[in-house]
Amino acid sequence: AQSVTQLDSHVSVSEGTPVLLRCNYSSSYSPSLFWYVQHPNKGLQLLLKYTSAATLVKGINGFEAEFKKSETSFHLTKPSAHMSDAAEYFCVVSYTGRRALTFGSGTRLQVQP
Amino acid sequence: EAQVTQNPRYLITVTGKKLTVTCSQNMNHEYMSWYRQDPGLGLRQIYYSMNVEVTDKGDVPEGYKVSRKEKRNFPLILESPSPNQTSLYFCASSPTVMNTEAFFGQGTRLTVV
Numbered sequence: 001a002q003s004v005t006q007l008d009s010h011v012s013v014s015e016g017t018p019v020l021l022r023c024n025y026s027s028s029y030s031p032s033l034f035w036y037v038q039h040p041n042k043g044l045q046l047l048l049k050y051t052s053a054a055t056l057v058k059g060i061n062g063f064e065a066e067f068k069k070s071e072t073s074f075h076l077t078k079p080s081a082h083m084s085d086a087a088e089y090f091c092v093v094s095y096t097g098r099r100a101l102t103f104g105s106g107t108r109l110q111v112q113p
Numbered sequence: 114e115a116q117v118t119q120n121p122r123y124l125i126t127v128t129g130k131k132l133t134v135t136c137s138q139n140m141n142h143e144y145m146s147w148y149r150q151d152p153g154l155g156l157r158q159i160y161y162s163m164n165v166e167v168t169d170k171g172d173v174p175e176g177y178k179v180s181r182k183e184k185r186n187f188p189l190i191l192e193s194p195s196p197n198q199t200s201l202y203f204c205a206s207s208p209t210v211m212n213t214e215a216f217f218g219q220g221t222r223l224t225v226v
Binding site: 004009034036041042043044045046049090094099100101103104105106 | 117146148153154155156157158161163169171172203205210214215217218219220
């Protein structure tokens, strides 16, 4: 079955330090991959998406992700965390032929002052 | 402003009392879907609709109904709610089902007692 694995359920960083949120997906021909962010009591907002163009994708708020086909990974990074980055992050995959998005279980990012 | 609007945002109800959660989008999107979010499970698709009068089951459809009589509206109906349907519900829409960004509503937190 197609699946998305977010390797950490919680990540805690200090403000100003780098952020790494890890995501692996089960292999598929030309998947589309997304990262969404969910702030408390809010809906999901798209951070960035990969749809078979450049493998390094830049998103909003300084986030970026690199698509690595050989490792079936799509890790999310940011060079310097800000307090406002504290939220839950979802790695999401659109598999060819499947009429639904497949969500990872989420990673809660804490940013310490 | 492009948006997906869900109502109500919060709902507490009793077992067996029928309820409807409304969802409306103003982007002329063909594809709409409902998800439920439970801790540690990410979002799971309940039902989806490819277009008007075309609906189909997602991964967790038991206990739910939907309808798509107009392109903009996609209500979620719980005919006889049970406590295991206590969850956070999201409606989403996108231009098509594949490779495109999904726009999410703000969520409906449902508690069934």
